[in-house]
Amino acid sequence: MRIDIITVLPEMIEGTLNCSIMKRAQEKGLAEIHLHNLRDFCSDKWKRVDDYPFGGEAGMVMQIEPIDRAISFLKSQRTYDEVIYTSPDGEKFSQPIANSMSLLNNIIILCGHYKGIDHRIREHLITREISIGDYVLTGGELAAAVMSDAIIRLLPGAIGDEQSALSDSFQDNLLAPPVYTRPAEYNGWKVPDILLSGHERKIDEWKLQQAIERTQRLRPDLLDK
Ligand code: ADE
DSSP, X not given: OEEEEEEXXXXXXXXXXXXXXXXXXXXXXXXXXXXXXXXGGXXXXXXXXXXXXXXXXXXXXXXXXXXXXXXXXXXXXXXXXXXXXXXEEEEEOOHHHHHHHTTOSEEEEEEOOTXXXXXXXXXXXXXXXXXXXSSOOSSSHHHHHHHHHXXXXXXXXXXXXXXXXXXXXXXXXXXXXXXXXXOSEETTEEOOGGGGSOOHHHXXXXXXXXXXXXXXXXXXXXXXX
């Protein structure tokens, strides 16, 4: 899978995308993430990407031309399944969306900034708008990094133990059960006996029951889905 991220601040996410599972997935050839500086697609020598809004509102608006040039350049190289725009007014990102995006071959993520982007880009070039939550970030870079992480860890082979991505919280609308490791007792704090019993079926039942109990207590809204 290939993710092309168009941004005015590539340095904001460069490090994040080259750590941990995202780094490993790229090294294994499972994923490619390419950062493109929007300013490289400006036709003027000042590398200007924004301008004042028509109608006199406060704040600056990202202009059509550099974005159109960046997207057209990428589209001339390969076919894209989605051209995503990160925006607080987009569809709320979720595990099912990450799951479905992990099946795509090529996606572009355009990071928003300033007051937003010229609306004609959204009408003519963007295929999907995604928000990572009901709060406003300075720009879409962190949203692009969050989405890339959630998608790439699902690619077969990205995580050592593939089962572990399937048993994540939200994969079945349940929060994950608690996990423990050695020592079995610390300061008198004990690991639940059942986990040390070696009885696989009973352990699975316990995990499910814990997952349901935690979801009922912490995120009852998930059980309505
Ligand atoms: N850009 C600014 N805020 C955002 C959010 N919550 N999600 C995605 N992109 C954004």
